[in-house]
Amino acid sequence: MAMDLDRSSLYCIRTYLRNYRYFLDLLFVIEEINNNPALLSNLTLGYHIYDSCGFEQKAVRSVLQILSGTREPVPNYSCVGKRNIAGFIGDLKSRTTIPVAQILNLYGYSQISYGATDPSLSDRVAFPYFFRTVQSDHHHYFALTKLLKYFGWNWVGIITSDDDSGEKERELLTRYFSAHGICVEFTIKIMDINEKFVNQTALYEQIIDESSANIIILCGTANIAFSTYLLSLADRLSQKTLILTSKWESFTHVLEYCYKIFHGSLMSSQHFIYPVSMYRFWQFAASRHPSNYPEDTLLKDIFMFYFCMPSNYKLHSFHSNLYPVQLHNCSGEERLTDIEDFNTTYHSPSVYLTVFTMFRGLQSLLSKQTTERKGISYRHQLHRYLKNVTFTDTENKTSYFDKNGELVTQYEIQNVFLDDNKPLVWNPVGMYTPWAQPDQNLHITAELIRWKTSDNKIPRSQCSENCSPGYRKAPAPSVHSCCYSCVQCSEGEISNVTGRIAAVSSLLAKTIMVCVAFKATKPGSSWRKWLGVKLSNSVVLFCSSIQIIICMTWLAISPPFQELDIHTSPGTIIIQCNEGSAIGFYSVIGYMGLLAAVSFVLAFLARSLPDSFNEAKYITFSMLLFCSVWITMIPAYLSTKGKNTVCVEIFAILASSAGLLACIFLPKCFIILFRPEINVKSHVFGKNM
Structure with missing residues (x-):
């Protein structure tokens, strides 16, 4: 100092x-x-x-x-x-x-x-x-951002030192937070303890009282002045969870001045396995005594603070006035290794x-x-x-210097909490691995964390509540993107996976079967071998297989994917489906057109069948309606954006399916329900035979 x-x-x-x-x-x-x-x-x-x-x-x-x-x-x-x-x-x-x-x-x-x-x-x-x-703050702040995202905290405050170091860290933190959707509600800069500091304390107390952020990041220069300032805000910070940057790892002694504030805090620090022989080091440290090293004034200072009074009366008087510690006579048996803080792991x-x-x-x-x-x-x-x-290290993990001259290591997430036996306990609760996959580089054991909350639950720190299913985020009159209103969504989307191809294929198979059946009645006809259910089943399977091949090729080469549309309706994010491959999409529609064309041809061939079996007019009208819907759907689909595109798809699917049902099956349903007297075999085979 x-x-x-x-x-x-x-x-x-x-x-x-x-x-x-x-x-x-x-x-x-x-x-x-x-x-x-x-x-x-x-x-x-x-x-x-x-x-x-x-x-x-x-x-x-x-x-x-x-x-x-x-x-x-x-x-x-x-x-x-x-x-x-x-x-x-x-x-x-x-x-x-x-x-x-x-x-x-x-x-x-x-x-x-x-x-x-x-x-x-x-x-x-x-x-x-x-x-x-050690690694630069870039690595640490990225790990800190991942930690905030893990617990769903997107609304935080920052307390930093009023110097170049504090300003750099605040700017870097804000940049990382903004890129990951985390907003900073307030920033408090700690200055030297003077008259201006005393005057602004009331203002800062008001800021914290009115703040809804329950997570506060501490950054900048860590020293006694910093902790003294925090101590003056102890009442306001008692319900806030503090997140400490890696700099506090070297200044944990500062936490002793206001340990109640730091209860329930989290800190990330670089993780090392101590590679030196601990036994030989303890022997070396235990031998350091002022009587053995009288020229070591630093050692004398530590012994006076933790153990006993010096023989020099003036030095004793100075220490007694400077530090609030009770001194006693030295016994000569005191050792550095007896100090609890010296043995920290x-x-x-x-x-x-x-x-x-x-x-x-x-x-x-x-x-x-x-x-x-x-x-x-x-x-x-x-x-x-x-x-x-x-x-x-002893775990067979290799550390190396990267291209920037920094030793690459893991980060350990530690939980600081009060204990009956010790003022503060540091408990490891997670690990961040920079070189792992983005979705696997942070591991947290949340049940090991002791929080400040009375029920020991994870504190909430969000500007707005998460929107429930059926609601979407709408911009609120605020400068922060984390603050929004929840408005009800538009009518929900339905799945665009239907059986329309199979329906057209079945219709095609039915018509072919009727045509073959009447041609097979002629003496010596070669069509007899095509009679039976095998023909209709084969047509359905063959036509559907072609459609399956087209779809599988489409999905393998360029499958559809979800995308966010932020341009159609400013202020609203529309989640929509991108077809991926236009060729695949229009191949599906083109194949439906081919089936419809073949159905038209068969309708022409079936025009001379007996009336009871002649459904050419039904097929013709159903195909006309089917083709009209899908032909008009193409320009409508290309000219619409956002949720209207889904409406066009829904209309095309429902209209074409309804056309097939109405033209083919509605007449039969009418006979079954309202004219049952003509729904007999004698009437079917007797008419126009």
Whole structure:
């Protein structure tokens, strides 16, 4: 943590345990490498550690000091003596990493960050020597968008820091949300705690009170000031579910200041399997004691905060006034590993991976050098080997650096909730896999999540209720697309799958059968072998088979599909069917026309049959009506759009089917119902025989 007292110098105060754990990771990994002579024979990794305190000015000053080799930084001057700088590791925050990367890019030094997620660092033209063991915010915000869509949340609020980092994240979040149908109801920007902040607190309280969004995204710079501001809004946020961005993974200690607000929250963070030997690391960490390392002032600060008072009275007095902790005398038995927060299983091994990446790159570079090692220059060279470094964890999963220099990993969805024994518990409830199929890359175990709601049900966060079946969305007088009204749909559509082809085929088979039967009565007629039900069945099957072949070919080559029509009626989305292949569609209609034409021919052949069997006039009228309907349907179908197209199809189907029924079967039904006396065999065979 940094404090700017006189605007001319920066002072770091309060050592955070999470940051010190990163520091120990660095020391431990370097010690492991140097203690193994088989890794870097005849070479030893050295290091210089500078604390940026989260300030850009101090970060730039530190990197210039390293490059200059002097106490006072001198740009473009180097007096490093025998030191040979291989590369740079850091920083944790994007705002301090970017200016350092800009300077190192000019000199050709490789840099690996363990926490910077700003998307601008993915630009390989501007930062060709930059790598990071975390992914950019683009990947995280896409995972966050998938999470919101999974729970049906499309109405959210955003609370961000009032700085460049907060503005960039807010803009990026809004862009992703808008592309996936999620609306932002309000945005609150947190500024430094001053008179203006106090005056605007009442306004922000009113905004949250009047908001219907139950999901709030926290982004921007996470620090004590941020949590202090949230604490002032605790009453308003007590019923809201908070979604934390990946930056909070490195600042979970901030949540301790207002843990009740974060109960029931969700956070996504990169998922790592810690690849280092945990047993050796615990031994290494347990040996870190102020009595063994008296020059380690960071360690003293942590011991004073968590364990006991220092022997220095002035330092003791300063700590007592600065932090609300009860100090006691040191026993000498205190250990870092006794601190509960130090043993968290969610500590990111990003620092370990960063150092190991640097080591692997150096190892590859040295193995390909033909000159003497004392003359090796790592500038403009090391980055070629860093991009090929891979990691395989204990689950046999391989992580690698993508084309933007980012280590590709999974994201773990965590649920933060209050527990009786601990203020906050982090429980994994899901996983997002960037390289999986879009419909399979997010897995959530919802029953494991503890929500803020009294009944522990998933909170609702929508501007408008989902429209029930039979209703559609209509635009509401609002600037947000997520707000709409539900209006009743038009008359429902019916299926356009009918048996009209089979009906025409059956009619054709009936007429053919009657014609063959009378021709077969002549002596020596060759038509006798065609008598029986086989003929009519064969005609129906043959004609229907051709139709089936046409339809199957149509479906195989270019099947119909659903499409959204947003142009016919502005403000209304019409779901309609696209035929897919015009040739297939008109082949079906053309085949019906062919059957109708054949029926006309048979009607002509059957005109000389006895009256009781002569149905030529019925067939003729039915075919005339059938063809008239479908011929007029074609231009009407082509000239209509939207739901009117469906109406044309429905009319053609019903009218043609009704024509067949009326002309062929209505006379027979009339005889059966109203003239039963002529519905006898003697009358049928006696008339005009």
